[in-house]
Amino acid sequence: MKPLITGIHHITAIAGDPQKNIDFxxxxxxxxxxxxxINFDAPDVYHFYFGDEQGSPGTVFTxxxxxxxxxxxxxxxxxxxxxxxxxxxxxxxxIERLKKFGVLVSDVQTRFGDKLIRFEDHDGMGxxxxxxxxxxxxxxxxxxxxxxxxxxxxxxxxxNLRSKxxxxxxxLNHMNYRFIGQEGERYRYGTEGKxxxxxDILVNPAGxxxxxxxxxxxxxxxxxxxxxxxxxxxxxxxxxxYMVTEVKDRNYFKSIYFREPGGVLFEIATDEPGFAxxxxxxxxxxxxxxxDWAEASRKRIESALIPVTLNPEKYV
Numbered sequence: 001m002k003p004l005i006t007g008i009h010h011i012t013a014i015a016g017d018p019q020k021n022i023d024f025x026x027x028x029x030x031x032x033x034x035x036x037x038i039n040f041d042a043p044d045v046y047h048f049y050f051g052d053e054q055g056s057p058g059t060v061f062t063x064x065x066x067x068x069x070x071x072x073x074x075x076x077x078x079x080x081x082x083x084x085x086x087x088x089x090x091x092x093x094x095i096e097r098l099k100k101f102g103v104l105v106s107d108v109q110t111r112f113g114d115k116l117i118r119f120e121d122h123d124g125m126g127x128x129x130x131x132x133x134x135x136x137x138x139x140x141x142x143x144x145x146x147x148x149x150x151x152x153x154x155x156x157x158x159x160n161l162r163s164k165x166x167x168x169x170x171x172l173n174h175m176n177y178r179f180i181g182q183e184g185e186r187y188r189y190g191t192e193g194k195x196x197x198x199x200d201i202l203v204n205p206a207g208x209x210x211x212x213x214x215x216x217x218x219x220x221x222x223x224x225x226x227x228x229x230x231x232x233x234x235x236x237x238x239x240x241x242y243m244v245t246e247v248k249d250r251n252y253f254k255s256i257y258f259r260e261p262g263g264v265l266f267e268i269a270t271d272e273p274g275f276a277x278x279x280x281x282x283x284x285x286x287x288x289x290x291x292d293w294a295e296a297s298r299k300r301i302e303s304a305l306i307p308v309t310l311n312p313e314k315y316v
Contacts, residue, residue, distance in 0.1 A: 002225070003176035004233050007190075007197030008154045009223040009253070009269040010049075010060040011082050014072065016123050016214040018046050018065040019308050024121050025050040025061065027315030028101050029084075030145030033285035034275050036308075039064050040250060043294055044304045052153060053140050055252075055275035055284065057223050058196040059153035064218065067306055071124050075210030076162045077263030079217040080202075081118065081126035085155040085195040088133040091117055093149045101315070112181060112188060124215030130155040135195040144312045156190075156198025157220055159264055160210070164201045166261035171199065174236055175222065201262075209263075219257070221267035227254055233268050251291050252277065 015021040025031050025048075034055030039045040042064070051060035061082065074080045086094065091108055098105045098119055106118040116130040132155070139150025161167060164187055171177035171189050177199065180188040185204070191197040210216060224230050230247065234256050237244045244258045253269040260266050278289050288305070290298055 003191060004224055004229050004236075005176040005191060005268070006223045006225070007058055007192075008157065008199075009057045009221040009267075009271070010062055011079065011154065011157060011220050012062040012064065012218045013082075013125055014069065014212065014214055014216055014218050015063040015065040015125075016069045016071075017067055018048075018306050020122050021048065021063050021065045022308050023311060023315075025063075026310060027144060027312060028098070028103065030140060030143045030150055030315075031061065032140045032143060033310060034060065035252065035279075035289060036285050036287070037251075037289045037291075038294065038301060038305075040248075040291060043297070043301055046305060046308075049252075049275065049285075052138065052151075054281060056137075056153065057253075057269075057271045059137070059151075061154075066214065069214040072213035072216035073208075073211045074124075074126060074160065074216070076160050076204055076207040078160055078210035078212070079157050079220050079264055080160040080210070081128050081158040082217065083116070083128040083130050083155040083157065083198070085135045085137075085152045086129050086131055086150075087135075087148060087152075088131050090149040091115060091129065091131045093146075094129050097145075111186070112183060121215070125217075126158075128155070130195070132195055137196075144315045153196055155195045156200060157217075158186075158200045158202050159260075159262060160202050160204055160207065161262035161264075162203070162205050162207060163262070164203050167201060167264075170242075170260055174233075174240060219265035219267050221255070221269040224268050224270055226270055226272050230254060230256060230268055230270055249291075251289075 031050035035049040039047045049062045135152045137152040177189040187201045189199045242258045248255045
């Protein structure tokens with residue numbers, strides 16, 4: 001029987017300047033802008049989706065860019081580092097590329113046998129690139145980064161928590177995760193233990209709470225196949241005392257939300273229907289797409305949003 005949860009669906013962050021946000025993720029990191037829409041809960045703010053060629057579940061990093069937002073701070077109760085997967089031989093390429101565009105990057109580190117580098121975007125968002133040979137996904141095959149070095153999707157995410165016990169129970173007992181291993185105060189979990197499903201808990205009992213604003217993660221979403229499996233998870237979570245929202249229609253997937261015991265906002269999102277329902281695959285992300293309920297206000301919404309452009313030629 002297929003598990004109800006199969007890994008990470010997307011990760012959503014708060015950003016600052018919308019143009020700088022697009023330039024960093026499409027230009028420097030070479031992800032594809034697969035959807036340009038609005039924050040359904042704050043329609044005067046963009047919602048950008050960056051991912052692979054199709055915006056496949058497990059590849060999509062999304063942002064709510066608020067022009068002029070102050071920078072947040074990393075701390076406990078937050079997802080502090082988003083890790084992307086790259087090929088085994090790509091770290092040298094990425095170190096050179098990041099330095100070329102003025103991004104400070106760490107020395108190569110090793111974690112659970114994989115080598116990785118760590119850096120931040122212009123807002124202070126924590127990012128890691130993990131080199132591994134277990135990821136058979138392709139990145140964006142015709143983007144500004146050569147295919148052999150392109151980002152394949154998520155590797156995993158680090159939750160910075162004061163305690164792991166209750167969050168661990170949630171992952172193991174109700175979310176189809178299993179314990180993989182421990183290095184120091186870092187505890188690793190996965191559904192299969194491969195790129196795209198890894199969740200690390202970094203235990204920091206004396207850590208200060210994070211402050212959510214630009215450069216911090218708003219929530220992490222986990223994959224489930226469809227609406228039926230989502231309702232099954234919702235029921236399991238509610239029966240075990242978690243305060244879960246009603247199902248919310250996000251156009252490209254259905255969502256439910258709840259806070260895990262350490263304070264991080266969790267979402268369960270359906271793989272269906274995907275990003276091609278309102279744009280052809282060849283033209284994903286080119287137009288501002290609005291949900292049906294917002295179309296009547298398109299003129300007002302567009303006038304309130306800062307115009308943005310794609311500039312791939314600057315980042316070859």
